[in-house]
Amino acid sequence: MARTTGSDGERTEAAVREAAATLIARYGYEAMSMRQLAAEVGVQAAALYRYFPTKEDLLFTLMRDHMQALREAWERSRPADADPVRQLAAYVRNHIAFHIGRRHATHVSNMELRSLSPDRLTQILRMRTAYEKDLRSILRDGAEAGIFRIEDTGLTAMALIQMMTGVIVWFRPRERLSIAEVTQTYLSMTMRLVGANIGIGTGEERHVHEHAQLRA
Template sequence: MARTTGSHSDITGPRVRAAALTLFARHGFAAVSMRQIATEVGVQAGALYNYTPDKQTLLFELMRDHMVELLAACRDAPDASPIERLERFVRFHIAFHHERPDAVFIAYMELRNLEPDNFEEIESLRRRYETVLEEILQAGVASGTFAVTDSKIATLAVIAMLTGVNTWFRTGGRLSLVGVQDQYWDMVRRLVGAAGGSV
Protein backbone atom coordinates (compact mmCIF):
# COMPACT_ATOMS: atom_id res chain seq x y z
CA MET A 1 0.00 0.00 0.00
CA ALA A 2 1.29 3.46 -0.80
CA ARG A 3 2.34 5.70 2.00
CA THR A 4 -0.37 8.08 3.19
CA THR A 5 -0.09 11.59 1.74
CA GLY A 6 1.82 13.85 4.09
CA SER A 7 3.27 10.89 6.01
CA HIS A 8 7.05 10.91 6.35
CA SER A 9 9.14 8.15 7.92
CA ASP A 10 11.03 10.56 10.20
CA ILE A 11 7.74 11.90 11.54
CA THR A 12 5.28 9.03 11.32
CA GLY A 13 7.75 6.35 12.45
CA PRO A 14 8.27 7.96 15.88
CA ARG A 15 4.52 8.65 16.12
CA VAL A 16 3.80 4.95 15.51
CA ARG A 17 6.20 4.01 18.30
CA ALA A 18 4.80 6.65 20.66
CA ALA A 19 1.24 5.49 20.01
CA ALA A 20 2.19 1.84 20.53
CA LEU A 21 3.95 2.73 23.79
CA THR A 22 0.90 4.54 25.14
CA LEU A 23 -1.59 1.89 24.03
CA PHE A 24 0.49 -1.06 25.26
CA ALA A 25 0.89 0.62 28.64
CA ARG A 26 -2.81 1.51 28.89
CA HIS A 27 -4.43 -1.68 27.59
CA GLY A 28 -1.72 -4.34 27.48
CA PHE A 29 0.12 -5.69 24.44
CA ALA A 30 -2.29 -8.57 23.78
CA ALA A 31 -5.35 -6.32 23.75
CA VAL A 32 -3.99 -3.77 21.28
CA SER A 33 -4.37 -4.27 17.53
CA MET A 34 -2.38 -2.75 14.70
CA ARG A 35 -5.62 -1.09 13.62
CA GLN A 36 -5.88 0.68 17.00
CA ILE A 37 -2.30 1.92 16.66
CA ALA A 38 -3.04 3.18 13.16
CA THR A 39 -6.14 5.01 14.39
CA GLU A 40 -4.12 6.66 17.16
CA VAL A 41 -1.51 7.83 14.65
CA GLY A 42 -4.11 8.87 12.06
CA VAL A 43 -3.06 6.59 9.20
CA GLN A 44 -4.58 3.60 7.48
CA ALA A 45 -3.81 0.26 9.13
CA GLY A 46 -1.87 -0.98 6.12
CA ALA A 47 0.39 2.06 6.26
CA LEU A 48 1.87 0.88 9.57
CA TYR A 49 3.79 -1.81 7.74
CA ASN A 50 5.91 0.89 6.12
CA TYR A 51 7.35 1.45 9.60
CA THR A 52 7.31 -1.93 11.32
CA PRO A 53 6.86 -5.53 10.13
CA ASP A 54 4.51 -6.49 12.97
CA LYS A 55 3.30 -5.79 16.50
CA GLN A 56 5.91 -8.08 18.10
CA THR A 57 8.69 -6.02 16.53
CA LEU A 58 7.14 -2.85 17.89
CA LEU A 59 7.08 -4.28 21.41
CA PHE A 60 10.62 -5.58 21.18
CA GLU A 61 12.01 -2.30 19.82
CA LEU A 62 10.27 -0.28 22.51
CA MET A 63 11.78 -2.49 25.22
CA ARG A 64 15.21 -2.61 23.60
CA ASP A 65 15.39 1.15 23.11
CA HIS A 66 14.37 1.74 26.71
CA MET A 67 17.13 -0.54 27.98
CA VAL A 68 19.74 0.91 25.61
CA GLU A 69 18.83 4.43 26.76
CA LEU A 70 18.99 3.32 30.40
CA LEU A 71 22.43 1.78 29.98
CA ALA A 72 23.73 4.81 28.11
CA ALA A 73 22.50 7.18 30.82
CA CYS A 74 23.75 5.10 33.76
CA ARG A 75 27.17 6.45 34.65
CA ASP A 76 29.07 4.59 37.33
CA ALA A 77 32.28 6.06 38.76
CA PRO A 78 34.50 3.12 39.77
CA ASP A 79 37.07 5.45 41.35
CA ALA A 80 34.51 6.81 43.83
CA SER A 81 33.75 5.09 47.12
CA PRO A 82 31.16 2.28 47.11
CA ILE A 83 28.80 4.36 49.24
CA GLU A 84 29.00 7.28 46.79
CA ARG A 85 28.50 4.96 43.83
CA LEU A 86 25.48 3.33 45.44
CA GLU A 87 23.84 6.64 46.30
CA ARG A 88 24.38 7.86 42.74
CA PHE A 89 22.79 4.67 41.40
CA VAL A 90 19.75 4.96 43.68
CA ARG A 91 19.07 8.58 42.78
CA PHE A 92 19.65 7.97 39.07
CA HIS A 93 17.35 4.93 38.91
CA ILE A 94 14.45 6.73 40.56
CA ALA A 95 14.78 9.89 38.44
CA PHE A 96 15.29 8.09 35.12
CA HIS A 97 12.33 5.77 35.57
CA HIS A 98 10.06 8.51 36.91
CA GLU A 99 10.36 10.32 33.58
CA ARG A 100 9.35 7.21 31.58
CA PRO A 101 6.42 5.52 33.34
CA ASP A 102 4.93 3.87 30.24
CA ALA A 103 8.28 2.48 29.08
CA VAL A 104 8.99 1.14 32.57
CA PHE A 105 5.57 -0.50 32.84
CA ILE A 106 5.99 -2.22 29.49
CA ALA A 107 9.58 -3.26 30.23
CA TYR A 108 8.47 -5.19 33.30
CA MET A 109 4.91 -6.28 32.54
CA GLU A 110 5.17 -7.34 28.90
CA LEU A 111 8.27 -9.55 29.01
CA ARG A 112 6.01 -12.60 28.84
CA ASN A 113 4.78 -11.50 25.41
CA LEU A 114 8.21 -11.45 23.79
CA GLU A 115 9.19 -14.22 21.44
CA PRO A 116 12.16 -16.31 22.71
CA ASP A 117 14.95 -14.59 20.75
CA ASN A 118 13.62 -11.15 21.61
CA PHE A 119 13.21 -12.13 25.26
CA GLU A 120 16.82 -13.28 25.45
CA GLU A 121 18.11 -10.01 24.03
CA ILE A 122 16.10 -7.92 26.48
CA GLU A 123 17.16 -10.14 29.38
CA SER A 124 20.79 -9.71 28.32
CA LEU A 125 20.41 -5.92 28.47
CA ARG A 126 18.70 -6.18 31.85
CA ARG A 127 21.56 -8.29 33.18
CA ARG A 128 24.04 -5.65 32.03
CA TYR A 129 22.19 -3.04 34.05
CA GLU A 130 21.92 -5.31 37.09
CA THR A 131 25.66 -5.94 36.85
CA VAL A 132 26.36 -2.23 37.36
CA LEU A 133 24.65 -2.37 40.77
CA GLU A 134 26.01 -5.79 41.67
CA GLU A 135 29.58 -4.63 41.08
CA ILE A 136 28.97 -1.64 43.35
CA LEU A 137 27.68 -3.93 46.09
CA GLN A 138 30.59 -6.33 45.65
CA ALA A 139 33.04 -3.44 45.92
CA GLY A 140 31.31 -2.34 49.12
CA VAL A 141 31.55 -5.82 50.61
CA ALA A 142 35.22 -6.09 49.64
CA SER A 143 36.00 -2.77 51.33
CA GLY A 144 33.99 -3.64 54.45
CA THR A 145 31.48 -0.85 53.73
CA PHE A 146 28.47 -3.10 53.08
CA ALA A 147 27.24 -6.24 54.82
CA VAL A 148 25.61 -8.21 52.01
CA THR A 149 25.44 -12.00 52.07
CA ASP A 150 24.36 -12.55 48.46
CA SER A 151 25.10 -9.69 46.05
CA LYS A 152 22.79 -11.05 43.33
CA ILE A 153 19.76 -11.25 45.62
CA ALA A 154 20.56 -7.84 47.08
CA THR A 155 20.84 -6.40 43.56
CA LEU A 156 17.45 -7.70 42.52
CA ALA A 157 15.87 -6.57 45.80
CA VAL A 158 17.22 -3.03 45.47
CA ILE A 159 16.16 -2.67 41.83
CA ALA A 160 12.67 -3.97 42.57
CA MET A 161 12.40 -1.58 45.50
CA LEU A 162 13.50 1.44 43.46
CA THR A 163 11.35 0.60 40.45
CA GLY A 164 8.34 0.34 42.74
CA VAL A 165 8.41 4.11 43.18
CA ASN A 166 6.75 4.40 39.77
CA THR A 167 3.64 2.60 41.03
CA TRP A 168 2.75 5.22 43.61
CA PHE A 169 4.74 8.45 43.28
CA ARG A 170 3.02 11.38 41.59
CA THR A 171 4.45 14.85 41.04
CA GLY A 172 2.62 17.37 43.17
CA GLY A 173 1.96 14.92 45.99
CA ARG A 174 3.07 15.08 49.61
CA LEU A 175 6.72 14.39 48.76
CA SER A 176 8.96 15.89 46.12
CA LEU A 177 10.99 13.58 43.87
CA VAL A 178 14.13 14.63 45.74
CA GLY A 179 12.42 13.84 49.03
CA VAL A 180 11.57 10.37 47.75
CA GLN A 181 15.16 9.88 46.57
CA ASP A 182 16.40 10.90 50.03
CA GLN A 183 14.16 8.42 51.82
CA TYR A 184 14.84 5.56 49.43
CA TRP A 185 18.56 6.19 49.66
CA ASP A 186 18.32 5.91 53.44
CA MET A 187 16.38 2.65 53.13
CA VAL A 188 18.81 1.17 50.61
CA ARG A 189 21.77 2.21 52.73
CA ARG A 190 20.27 0.37 55.68
CA LEU A 191 19.39 -2.64 53.51
CA VAL A 192 23.01 -3.18 52.53
CA GLY A 193 24.26 -2.60 56.07
CA ALA A 194 26.09 0.65 55.36
CA ALA A 195 26.87 2.97 58.26
CA GLY A 196 25.69 6.56 58.32
CA GLY A 197 23.01 8.85 59.68
CA SER A 198 19.45 8.89 58.40
CA VAL A 199 18.12 11.63 56.18
Protein backbone atom coordinates in the same frame (compact mmCIF):
# COMPACT_ATOMS: atom_id res chain seq x y z
CA MET B 1 13.76 -2.69 9.99
CA ALA B 2 12.44 -0.15 7.46
CA ARG B 3 13.11 3.37 8.65
CA THR B 4 11.95 6.49 6.86
CA THR B 5 14.53 9.24 6.96
CA GLY B 6 13.57 12.88 7.19
CA SER B 7 11.74 14.68 9.91
CA ASP B 8 8.19 13.69 8.92
CA GLY B 9 9.02 10.01 9.12
CA GLU B 10 10.88 10.47 12.39
CA ARG B 11 8.00 12.36 13.91
CA THR B 12 5.57 9.66 12.82
CA GLU B 13 7.77 6.92 14.20
CA ALA B 14 8.10 8.74 17.53
CA ALA B 15 4.33 9.22 17.66
CA VAL B 16 3.82 5.49 16.96
CA ARG B 17 6.17 4.51 19.76
CA GLU B 18 4.57 6.83 22.25
CA ALA B 19 1.03 5.78 21.37
CA ALA B 20 2.04 2.11 21.45
CA ALA B 21 3.56 2.40 24.94
CA THR B 22 0.41 4.15 26.17
CA LEU B 23 -1.98 1.61 24.60
CA ILE B 24 0.04 -1.40 25.79
CA ALA B 25 0.27 0.03 29.31
CA ARG B 26 -3.51 0.54 29.26
CA TYR B 27 -4.78 -2.66 27.59
CA GLY B 28 -1.82 -5.03 27.41
CA TYR B 29 0.19 -5.98 24.32
CA GLU B 30 -1.96 -8.94 23.26
CA ALA B 31 -5.12 -6.83 23.33
CA MET B 32 -3.67 -3.95 21.28
CA SER B 33 -4.17 -4.22 17.51
CA MET B 34 -2.08 -2.46 14.88
CA ARG B 35 -5.38 -1.08 13.52
CA GLN B 36 -6.18 0.49 16.91
CA LEU B 37 -2.65 1.90 17.11
CA ALA B 38 -2.91 3.40 13.61
CA ALA B 39 -6.22 5.07 14.54
CA GLU B 40 -4.63 6.49 17.70
CA VAL B 41 -1.73 8.00 15.73
CA GLY B 42 -4.00 9.08 12.87
CA VAL B 43 -2.32 7.11 10.06
CA GLN B 44 -3.33 4.15 7.88
CA ALA B 45 -2.48 0.73 9.35
CA ALA B 46 -0.31 0.08 6.28
CA ALA B 47 1.86 3.07 7.22
CA LEU B 48 2.74 1.47 10.56
CA TYR B 49 4.25 -1.53 8.82
CA ARG B 50 6.84 0.73 7.17
CA TYR B 51 8.25 1.37 10.64
CA PHE B 52 7.41 -1.91 12.32
CA PRO B 53 6.86 -4.87 9.96
CA THR B 54 5.27 -6.91 12.78
CA LYS B 55 3.62 -6.07 16.06
CA GLU B 56 6.39 -7.94 17.84
CA ASP B 57 9.01 -5.78 16.08
CA LEU B 58 7.33 -2.82 17.70
CA LEU B 59 7.28 -4.42 21.15
CA PHE B 60 10.90 -5.48 20.86
CA THR B 61 11.98 -2.01 19.70
CA LEU B 62 10.24 -0.37 22.66
CA MET B 63 11.92 -2.73 25.11
CA ARG B 64 15.36 -2.61 23.51
CA ASP B 65 15.38 1.18 23.31
CA HIS B 66 14.18 1.44 26.90
CA MET B 67 17.04 -0.73 28.14
CA GLN B 68 19.56 1.08 25.92
CA ALA B 69 18.44 4.46 27.21
CA LEU B 70 18.62 3.21 30.82
CA ARG B 71 22.11 1.89 30.25
CA GLU B 72 23.23 5.17 28.62
CA ALA B 73 21.70 7.27 31.38
CA TRP B 74 23.58 5.19 33.93
CA GLU B 75 26.88 5.46 32.01
CA ARG B 76 26.47 9.24 31.93
CA SER B 77 25.65 9.54 35.65
CA ARG B 78 28.19 7.00 36.89
CA PRO B 79 30.90 8.64 39.01
CA ALA B 80 34.53 8.21 37.96
CA ASP B 81 35.32 7.66 41.63
CA ALA B 82 35.15 3.96 42.58
CA ASP B 83 33.84 4.62 46.11
CA PRO B 84 30.98 2.11 46.57
CA VAL B 85 28.77 4.52 48.54
CA ARG B 86 29.05 7.15 45.83
CA GLN B 87 28.54 4.56 43.08
CA LEU B 88 25.46 3.11 44.78
CA ALA B 89 23.98 6.57 45.40
CA ALA B 90 24.42 7.43 41.70
CA TYR B 91 22.80 4.12 40.67
CA VAL B 92 19.78 4.77 42.89
CA ARG B 93 19.37 8.38 41.72
CA ASN B 94 19.61 7.44 38.07
CA HIS B 95 17.30 4.42 38.36
CA ILE B 96 14.53 6.38 40.08
CA ALA B 97 14.80 9.47 37.85
CA PHE B 98 14.86 7.36 34.67
CA HIS B 99 11.80 5.29 35.55
CA ILE B 100 9.70 8.10 36.99
CA GLY B 101 10.10 9.89 33.66
CA ARG B 102 9.00 6.83 31.64
CA ARG B 103 6.02 5.24 33.39
CA HIS B 104 4.43 3.67 30.32
CA ALA B 105 7.63 2.34 28.79
CA THR B 106 8.63 0.92 32.18
CA HIS B 107 5.29 -0.76 32.52
CA VAL B 108 5.64 -2.31 29.05
CA SER B 109 9.20 -3.45 29.76
CA ASN B 110 8.25 -5.10 33.03
CA MET B 111 4.99 -6.69 31.95
CA GLU B 112 5.32 -7.82 28.36
CA LEU B 113 8.45 -9.98 28.37
CA ARG B 114 5.89 -12.82 28.15
CA SER B 115 5.06 -11.78 24.56
CA LEU B 116 8.58 -11.76 23.09
CA SER B 117 9.86 -14.60 20.94
CA PRO B 118 12.58 -16.68 22.65
CA ASP B 119 15.49 -15.06 20.74
CA ARG B 120 14.35 -11.55 21.48
CA LEU B 121 13.54 -12.40 25.07
CA THR B 122 17.12 -13.59 25.42
CA GLN B 123 18.43 -10.30 23.96
CA ILE B 124 16.39 -8.17 26.36
CA LEU B 125 17.26 -10.34 29.36
CA ARG B 126 20.95 -10.01 28.46
CA MET B 127 20.71 -6.22 28.44
CA ARG B 128 18.92 -6.32 31.75
CA THR B 129 21.47 -8.66 33.27
CA ALA B 130 24.32 -6.38 32.16
CA TYR B 131 22.66 -3.40 33.83
CA GLU B 132 21.95 -5.33 37.04
CA LYS B 133 25.47 -6.73 37.03
CA ASP B 134 26.83 -3.23 37.60
CA LEU B 135 24.71 -2.98 40.74
CA ARG B 136 25.93 -6.37 41.94
CA SER B 137 29.54 -5.26 41.35
CA ILE B 138 29.02 -2.11 43.39
CA LEU B 139 27.46 -4.16 46.21
CA ARG B 140 30.29 -6.69 46.08
CA ASP B 141 32.97 -3.98 46.08
CA GLY B 142 31.34 -2.36 49.09
CA ALA B 143 31.05 -5.65 50.95
CA GLU B 144 34.67 -6.59 50.21
CA ALA B 145 35.83 -3.18 51.43
CA GLY B 146 33.87 -3.74 54.66
CA ILE B 147 31.67 -0.73 53.87
CA PHE B 148 28.49 -2.71 53.13
CA ARG B 149 27.06 -5.63 55.02
CA ILE B 150 25.24 -7.95 52.61
CA GLU B 151 24.05 -11.55 52.94
CA ASP B 152 23.47 -12.23 49.25
CA THR B 153 24.55 -9.88 46.47
CA GLY B 154 22.01 -11.21 43.94
CA LEU B 155 19.03 -10.98 46.29
CA THR B 156 20.05 -7.53 47.47
CA ALA B 157 20.31 -6.27 43.87
CA MET B 158 16.83 -7.65 43.05
CA ALA B 159 15.34 -6.22 46.25
CA LEU B 160 16.78 -2.77 45.52
CA ILE B 161 15.72 -2.74 41.87
CA GLN B 162 12.16 -3.80 42.66
CA MET B 163 11.89 -1.35 45.52
CA MET B 164 13.13 1.50 43.28
CA THR B 165 11.18 0.63 40.13
CA GLY B 166 8.08 0.29 42.34
CA VAL B 167 8.14 4.06 42.82
CA ILE B 168 6.34 4.48 39.48
CA VAL B 169 3.35 2.53 40.82
CA TRP B 170 2.40 5.12 43.42
CA PHE B 171 4.42 8.26 42.71
CA ARG B 172 2.55 11.17 41.11
CA PRO B 173 4.24 14.52 40.51
CA ARG B 174 2.70 17.49 42.31
CA GLU B 175 1.39 15.38 45.19
CA ARG B 176 2.79 15.22 48.72
CA LEU B 177 6.45 14.72 47.86
CA SER B 178 8.82 15.95 45.16
CA ILE B 179 11.02 13.59 43.17
CA ALA B 180 14.01 14.97 45.09
CA GLU B 181 12.38 14.16 48.45
CA VAL B 182 11.36 10.67 47.37
CA THR B 183 14.85 10.01 46.02
CA GLN B 184 16.50 11.22 49.22
CA THR B 185 14.33 8.90 51.34
CA TYR B 186 15.02 5.95 49.02
CA LEU B 187 18.74 6.73 49.25
CA SER B 188 18.61 6.59 53.04
CA MET B 189 16.64 3.32 52.97
CA THR B 190 19.07 1.85 50.43
CA MET B 191 22.13 2.75 52.47
CA ARG B 192 20.64 1.16 55.57
CA LEU B 193 19.46 -1.91 53.63
CA VAL B 194 23.01 -2.60 52.42
CA GLY B 195 24.26 -2.06 55.95
CA ALA B 196 26.38 0.92 54.91
CA ASN B 197 28.80 1.22 57.74
CA ILE B 198 27.63 4.54 59.10
CA GLY B 199 27.68 5.18 62.85
CA ILE B 200 24.11 6.23 63.62
CA GLY B 201 24.07 9.78 64.93
CA THR B 202 27.80 10.25 64.41
CA GLY B 203 29.88 12.28 62.02
CA GLU B 204 30.29 9.22 59.77
CA GLU B 205 26.62 9.35 58.92
CA ARG B 206 27.00 12.90 57.70
CA HIS B 207 29.93 11.74 55.60
CA VAL B 208 27.69 9.24 53.81
CA HIS B 209 24.96 11.83 53.34
CA GLU B 210 27.45 14.21 51.78
CA HIS B 211 28.62 11.43 49.52
CA ALA B 212 25.08 10.62 48.52
CA GLN B 213 24.24 14.24 47.83
CA LEU B 214 27.29 15.05 45.74
CA ARG B 215 25.42 14.39 42.54
CA ALA B 216 22.09 15.92 43.59
